[in-house]
Amino acid sequence: MAGVVRGTLAARRRREVLLGIAILAFLAVLPLGISNVYLRGLIVLALLYAGLSQAWNILGGYCGQISLGHALYFGIGAYTSTLLFTRLGISPLLGMFAGGLFSGLAAFLVGLPCFRLSGHYYAIATLVIGMMAALLAANWDFINAAEGITISFHGESWADLAFRTAILPFHYVMLAYAALIWLIAWLIEGSRWGFFWRAVKDDVAAARSLGISIYPSKLAAAAISGAATGIGGALYAQYVGFIDPESTLDLSLSVLIALPAVVGGIGTLWGPLLGAAVLIPVQQLSVAWLGSAAGGIDLMVYGALIMALALARPEGLVSFFQARARKEAAGHG
Amino acid sequence: MAEPLLAIRGISKSFGSVAANVDISFEVAAGEILGLIGPNGAGKSSLFNIIAGAIKPDRGEILFEGRRISGIGAVACARRGIGRTFQVVRSFDSMTVLENVMVGAFLHARRSAAAMREAAGVIAFCGLAGRRDVAAHRLSPPDKRRLEIARALATRPRLLLLDEMLTGLTPTEAREGMQLVRDLRAQGITIIMVEHVMEVLLPLIDRAIVLDLGRKLLEGRPAEIVRHPDVIRAYLGERYVA
Numbered sequence: 001m002a003g004v005v006r007g008t009l010a011a012r013r014r015r016e017v018l019l020g021i022a023i024l025a026f027l028a029v030l031p032l033g034i035s036n037v038y039l040r041g042l043i044v045l046a047l048l049y050a051g052l053s054q055a056w057n058i059l060g061g062y063c064g065q066i067s068l069g070h071a072l073y074f075g076i077g078a079y080t081s082t083l084l085f086t087r088l089g090i091s092p093l094l095g096m097f098a099g100g101l102f103s104g105l106a107a108f109l110v111g112l113p114c115f116r117l118s119g120h121y122y123a124i125a126t127l128v129i130g131m132m133a134a135l136l137a138a139n140w141d142f143i144n145a146a147e148g149i150t151i152s153f154h155g156e157s158w159a160d161l162a163f164r165t166a167i168l169p170f171h172y173v174m175l176a177y178a179a180l181i182w183l184i185a186w187l188i189e190g191s192r193w194g195f196f197w198r199a200v201k202d203d204v205a206a207a208r209s210l211g212i213s214i215y216p217s218k219l220a221a222a223a224i225s226g227a228a229t230g231i232g233g234a235l236y237a238q239y240v241g242f243i244d245p246e247s248t249l250d251l252s253l254s255v256l257i258a259l260p261a262v263v264g265g266i267g268t269l270w271g272p273l274l275g276a277a278v279l280i281p282v283q284q285l286s287v288a289w290l291g292s293a294a295g296g297i298d299l300m301v302y303g304a305l306i307m308a309l310a311l312a313r314p315e316g317l318v319s320f321f322q323a324r325a326r327k328e329a330a331g332h333g
Numbered sequence: 334m335a336e337p338l339l340a341i342r343g344i345s346k347s348f349g350s351v352a353a354n355v356d357i358s359f360e361v362a363a364g365e366i367l368g369l370i371g372p373n374g375a376g377k378s379s380l381f382n383i384i385a386g387a388i389k390p391d392r393g394e395i396l397f398e399g400r401r402i403s404g405i406g407a408v409a410c411a412r413r414g415i416g417r418t419f420q421v422v423r424s425f426d427s428m429t430v431l432e433n434v435m436v437g438a439f440l441h442a443r444r445s446a447a448a449m450r451e452a453a454g455v456i457a458f459c460g461l462a463g464r465r466d467v468a469a470h471r472l473s474p475p476d477k478r479r480l481e482i483a484r485a486l487a488t489r490p491r492l493l494l495l496d497e498m499l500t501g502l503t504p505t506e507a508r509e510g511m512q513l514v515r516d517l518r519a520q521g522i523t524i525i526m527v528e529h530v531m532e533v534l535l536p537l538i539d540r541a542i543v544l545d546l547g548r549k550l551l552e553g554r555p556a557e558i559v560r561h562p563d564v565i566r567a568y569l570g571e572r573y574v575a
Contacts (some may be wrong), residue, residue: 202425211411
């Protein structure tokens with residue numbers, strides 16, 4: 001009996017790891033076959049957003065708490081690492097974890113009052129807090145206010161995580177980041193916490209009746225999600241070499257972080273990656289092709305695409321694959 | 334009588350101006366199957382939720398295994414060893430049957446392999462072995478009720494509260510459900526069942542508490558209950574009283 005059980009759930013999780021390794025290997029050799037610099041940059045950005053959106057998914061997808069303020073954690077990660085680097089000379093290799101620590105703490109603190117709110121009020125509260133933080137940052141002289149911070153460049157270096165000419169290093173940095181956050185999500189999915197969080201998402205009253213404390217569960221999910229987002233913010237800062245409130249704390253960034261998971265498949269392991277692989281190129285290309293023509297047309301095209309996807313596949317892009325897997329299983333059975 | 338597993342003492346609860354429960358007291362012995370019956374609006378659900386910790390009583394106290402549990406909340410009640418089902422079935426719909434029951438098993442299990450083993454045993458006990466990897470939302474209504482019981486059972490409760498688990502089932506399904514309740518008792522679990530349809534419950538229970546308009550009308554063995562004039566009056570009306 002127990003052996004058979006092991007067969008189903010454990011086998012599914014093993015399959016996911018094998019698929020993950022295959023995709024990781026594919027993404028590792030992918031840039032070697034692409035010489036177009038613009039395209040390579042696009043892939044780097046998609047990988048970053050795959051990681052960021054997976055981080056968002058830990059709270060929004062698995063625990064069901066929709067945050068529209070994740071730019072705050074992204075920004076805290078970016079600013080912490082950048083300030084440590086530019087003012088104290090501490091390597092971003094360490095700084096990104098300091099950033100993760102602070103942004104995890106911030107997500108925890110935001111959760112303290114906001115998880116007292118139910119349902120959509122959490123989303124609205126995070127949205128408002130995020131916008132407030134962006135305004136404050138734009139007026140805070142200690143972090144150069146709206147002017148932003150430029151990270152000076154002293155040559156290509158892994159120790160400083162600084163690369164301006166070679167794009168390959170950042171491909172692997174972002175790939176490692178996306179893979180790390182995917183691995184965290186995979187571990188959570190199979191763990192006690194993961195089961196509790198999904199129970200909290202599905203039915204609060206039933207979760208309570210099984211001895212699950214709702215509030216601490218949400219706080220733990222938020223802290224991990226925020227920390228994972230902050231690390232991504234630090235990596236972004238090193239990649240671009242310049243940060244300001246507009247590029248690291250804006251509301252539109254919060255939406256961009258959430259969208260790949262929502263479009264790809266909320267609460268799934270592959271949704272964020274799939275969503276980022278589709279959305280980031282479309283978004284960047286529509287800016288490149290239509291952005292200069294007339295203000296806003298790129299956003300209209302982008303919005304129309306998301307609406308079309310949401311109408312065709314409410315469960316997200318992963319459901320294309322799941323539907324086929326079910327059909328195959330039915331065929332064999 | 335030895336120390337009761339559950340002692341309800343002077344429980345009262347009002348919602349606004351409506352008194353749902355008025356000064357209710359009774360005891361439940363370990364190993365008993367107790368029926369909580371009464372017509373609609375008798376205060377069964379309110380009392381049920383008070384015992385489960387989901388609602389705080391206005392007055393009175395509840396002792397479980399000699400310790401006060403009134404007011405400690407649903408989470409703490411579950412951890413103390415009280416399991417429950419819901420009148421309107423609540424399953425975790427993004428999960429399979431196995432995963433649903435694993436959530437319950439994780440109350441004691443730390444590692445997922447242990448939770449899986451425990452859940453598999455409980456699922457087989459509840460007759461859901463064939464549906465183990467089915468998504469919870471695809472189950473039939475009687476199987477969903479079994480899933481709720483399995484999930485609660487995985488927390489290893491010593492007291493199990495079943496809310497209208499036989500309501501809406503076909504006679505065959507109800508018989509199978511009753512057999513499951515007997516099997517649960519054979520495992521040493523004390524059971525309180527709420528039903529408003531008295532007929533299905535009487536052959537199953539050791540004792541019944543009859544509620545009417547928020548008050549305890551009487552308690553006794555099923556045979557005494559059905560003959561009691563107050564019960565006939567509450568259910569059928571004055572003119573049926575012989």
